[in-house]
Amino acid sequence: MNDTATWPPMRRDAKSAEFFEAASRGELAIKKCTDCGRSLAPEAMVCTDCGGSVPAWTSASGAGTLITWTTVHKAPNPVFAPMVPYTVGVVELAEGPWLYARITGEPRAGAALRAEFVHPAEGESYPTWVVTSGQ
Numbered sequence: 747m748n749d750t751a752t753w754p755p756m757r758r759d760a761k762s763a764e765f766f767e768a769a770s771r772g773e774l775a776i777k778k779c780t781d782c783g784r785s786l787a788p789e790a791m792v793c794t795d796c797g798g799s800v801p802a803w804t805s806a807s808g809a810g811t812l813i814t815w816t817t818v819h820k821a822p823n824p825v826f827a828p829m830v831p832y833t834v835g836v837v838e839l840a841e842g843p844w845l846y847a848r849i850t851g852e853p854r855a856g857a858a859l860r861a862e863f864v865h866p867a868e869g870e871s872y873p874t875w876v877v878t879s880g881q
């Protein structure tokens with residue numbers, strides 16, 4: 747497994763600026779519905795529970811559980827070639843939302859994960875999810 751290669755450089759835009767700013771500080775930013783309080787994925791523009799349309803940024807604990815995963819052996823695009831093989835999966839945050847993310851360590855259903863932050867020389871900082879149990 748190639749757990750040390752970084753993603754191709756990412757750039758923030760107006761919708762992702764707060765997420766990447768938090769990542770640069772080693773914090774995981776998610777959204778929270780200002781109407782019902784439900785925690786939402788970082789990309790949420792509306793609440794999937796009550797339909798509230800003004801989710802606000804908040805900090806998440808960075809703890810999660812591995813739901814499912816796959817290991818990529820053939821790069822889907824040449825820019826990913828230096829990374830293969832790598833594992834991506836679905837992480838259920840302790841706060842509830844699910845994220846699609848890179849997984850490092852030995853994946854196992856139900857494994858405890860924690861967010862660690864990568865600060866590449868080029869592009870934005872971002873979280874990767876490390877298996878912390880069952881190794």
Ligand SMILES: [Zn+2]
Pocket residue numbers: 779780781782783784793794795796797798
């Ligand atoms: Zn809501």
